[in-house]
Amino acid sequence: MSRVEHATRSSRIGVALIGVALIVLALAPFWGDRQMLRLLAEVFTFVALASLWNLLAGYAGLVSVGQQAFVGLGGYLLFALVILAGVHPIVAILIAGPIGALVAVPVAALIFRLRGAYFAIGTWVVAEVFRLLASQISVLGGGSGISLPAAMVVAMAPSRQAREFEIYWLALALTAAVLGTIVALLRSRHGLALTAIRDNELAAQSNGIDVTRIKLIVYVLTGFGTAMIGALIFLMKLRISPDTAFSVNDWTAFVIFITVIGGIGRIEGPIVGTIVFFIMRQTLADLGSLYLLIMGAVAIVVMLWAPKGLWGLIAERFGWQALPLQRRLVLAPKTEEPGERS
Amino acid sequence: MAPILALENISKRFGAVVVADGIGLALAEGEALGIIGPNGAGKTTLFGIATGTVAPDAGRVIFAGQDITRLPPERCCRLGLARSFQVPQPFSGMTVFENVVVAAAFATGASEASVYEPCADLLDRCGLMAKANQRAGGLTLLDRKRLELARALATKPRVLLLDEVAGGLTEHECAVLVRLIKDVRAGGVSIIWIEHVVHALLAAVDRLLVLHGGKFIADGDPRTVIRSPQVAEIYMGIAADA
Numbered sequence: 001m002s003r004v005e006h007a008t009r010s011s012r013i014g015v016a017l018i019g020v021a022l023i024v025l026a027l028a029p030f031w032g033d034r035q036m037l038r039l040l041a042e043v044f045t046f047v048a049l050a051s052l053w054n055l056l057a058g059y060a061g062l063v064s065v066g067q068q069a070f071v072g073l074g075g076y077l078l079f080a081l082v083i084l085a086g087v088h089p090i091v092a093i094l095i096a097g098p099i100g101a102l103v104a105v106p107v108a109a110l111i112f113r114l115r116g117a118y119f120a121i122g123t124w125v126v127a128e129v130f131r132l133l134a135s136q137i138s139v140l141g142g143g144s145g146i147s148l149p150a151a152m153v154v155a156m157a158p159s160r161q162a163r164e165f166e167i168y169w170l171a172l173a174l175t176a177a178v179l180g181t182i183v184a185l186l187r188s189r190h191g192l193a194l195t196a197i198r199d200n201e202l203a204a205q206s207n208g209i210d211v212t213r214i215k216l217i218v219y220v221l222t223g224f225g226t227a228m229i230g231a232l233i234f235l236m237k238l239r240i241s242p243d244t245a246f247s248v249n250d251w252t253a254f255v256i257f258i259t260v261i262g263g264i265g266r267i268e269g270p271i272v273g274t275i276v277f278f279i280m281r282q283t284l285a286d287l288g289s290l291y292l293l294i295m296g297a298v299a300i301v302v303m304l305w306a307p308k309g310l311w312g313l314i315a316e317r318f319g320w321q322a323l324p325l326q327r328r329l330v331l332a333p334k335t336e337e338p339g340e341r342s
Numbered sequence: 343m344a345p346i347l348a349l350e351n352i353s354k355r356f357g358a359v360v361v362a363d364g365i366g367l368a369l370a371e372g373e374a375l376g377i378i379g380p381n382g383a384g385k386t387t388l389f390g391i392a393t394g395t396v397a398p399d400a401g402r403v404i405f406a407g408q409d410i411t412r413l414p415p416e417r418c419c420r421l422g423l424a425r426s427f428q429v430p431q432p433f434s435g436m437t438v439f440e441n442v443v444v445a446a447a448f449a450t451g452a453s454e455a456s457v458y459e460p461c462a463d464l465l466d467r468c469g470l471m472a473k474a475n476q477r478a479g480g481l482t483l484l485d486r487k488r489l490e491l492a493r494a495l496a497t498k499p500r501v502l503l504l505d506e507v508a509g510g511l512t513e514h515e516c517a518v519l520v521r522l523i524k525d526v527r528a529g530g531v532s533i534i535w536i537e538h539v540v541h542a543l544l545a546a547v548d549r550l551l552v553l554h555g556g557k558f559i560a561d562g563d564p565r566t567v568i569r570s571p572q573v574a575e576i577y578m579g580i581a582a583d584a
């Protein structure tokens with residue numbers, strides 16, 4: 001009898017480290033100042049966005065440059081629900097998820113007809129249409145945008161500090177939920193199919209996998225997560241406009257940068273990439289536009305020298321996986337009929 | 343008896359290149375059939391047409407009485423039509439074992455856990471057990487070909503289409519492969535085998551077809567076909583090997 005194991009020594013260490021990190025981060029309000037909490041919450045949102053994009057592009061092969069459509073949609077849903085319907089912001093974030101998924105269905109019906117570069121362009125066009133539509137909504141400030149009314153922000157929590165803690169924990173919890181869902185997905189039967197698709201679509205199809213169906217599931221799921229994170233981002237910003245909500249720079253270019261330097265098609269990649277991205281941003285921000293130039297140079301160097309990203313480099317050299325995703329065949333000591341075995 | 347797989351009047355061209363010009367082919371249940379033909383004759387394309395990855399310009403593909411001409415590859419696979427790729431197409435980031443598990447689970451709809459045991463056996467049969475936990479992308483070409491075969495078998499096919507799996511094998515490895523293919527056939531699987539290694543082919547098939555100029559120009563007993571003058575003429579290099 002043979003056995004199959006998911007965990008390896010590196011993944012046991014990885015899971016333990018992630019557990020410790022989660023606890024330390026959950027306690028951040030007690031060891032970090034306001035500045036730190038804001039920065040960490042922003043880091044979390046980028047980890048979540050990049051992980052979602054990685055699932056979409058890195059695994060399902062759907063190279064979208066239009067995920068800002070869902071970030072903006074989530075942001076606008078938050079403002080609409082809070083301002084127009086008086087919904088509590090946290091509830092609004094939770095509602096943004098399913099609506100994001102719902103909107104993803106007709107969008108997919110449209111853009112799934114396109115292949116390769118045309119698909120990418122299609123996603124971007126959809127995002128631009130969303131931006132134009134948002135600028136037509138005059139009750140939400142039209143083209144110039146709108147702020148969350150102070151009264152509604154204040155009503156969120158008894159004190160300013162309590163509100164900041166609340167938003168921080170919300171960001172941590174949502175990001176952990178996004179990552180947890182992705183891990184669960186990848187460990188499931190769908191994840192097996194998705195990993196096969198990542199590696200070779202032709203072979204995946206030829207071995208019985210309904211590739212289009214899996215891609216659709218991933219696209220809709222990503223719409224769900226991205227809209228929720230979008231709503232969270234604009235709850236943190238307290239102000240929204242069509243240009244910030246549907247910014248291809250912030251919600252797609254940076255996200256792709258993060259995923260590519262971290263390691264596309266690996267669950268650990270976006271986390272590593274986000275850390276690198278923020279370290280660079282914090283240390284180079286004073287350099288102005290030179291900072292974007294340096295980022296571009298780093299991206300090119302990584303793509304040339306480590307096309308599988310920093311984590312890909314490490315994982316292949318040492319055979320590491322930080323999360324127990326692999327199925328390893330463990331051979332039991334030989335109890336088969338003796339003789340046959342050369 | 344109706345054939346398990348039939349190509350009826352298949353035509354296909356890529357631009358000006360005609361690769362199939364009204365081709366017909368019938369594979370009887372339990373039969374093992376070999377196809378030879380010069381490079382670029384269109385052999386691989388025929389497998390693509392049979393399994394739904396290439397759309398023919400005209401003609402029909404019938405599998406077990408069902409018209410599957412327009413069926414997507416995954417449906418063909420689930421019906422029991424498996425193929426190995428001439429240029430191996432491994433899931434390179436997954437382990438060898440995972441590669442086979444994917445095929446077994448999705449082709450049959452079986453639960454993942456229920457296929458672990460048969461997949462381990464299969465790796466053993468195909469000589470890949472020692473590499474079960476290695477990344478498929480790191481395999482040598484030879485092992486990639488073994489994996490192609492293992493993965494195709496994992497789908498529990500009724501018809502197995504093999505595309506040049508014997509190239510580069512040593513005499514001994516080739517004999518092992520032929521034995522494995524005969525075993526598979528004895529298990530009730532019908533086989534079409536495209537192969538340049540003619541002696542391996544002759545050891546395993548009951549009928550041999552020669553594809554040339556978009557048509558089968560010979561069809562019959564393998565030894566008779568391989569010695570026929572037309573084959574010698576268009577196909578000299580390989581006929582001389584045999």
Ligand SMILES: Nc1ncnc2c1ncn2[C@@H]1O[C@H](COP(=O)(O)OP(=O)(O)O)[C@@H](O)[C@H]1O
Nearest residue numbers: 356359361379380381382383384385386387388
């Ligand atoms: N997708 C394709 N697009 C254009 N030409 C192709 C395509 N696939 C195969 N061909 C051409 O069709 C011919 C037959 O190819 P193939 O079926 O691979 O032959 P064989 O397997 O007999 O060597 C070749 O000339 C090849 O270049």
Ligand SMILES: [Mg+2]
Nearest residue numbers: 385386387428
């Ligand atoms: Mg070929």
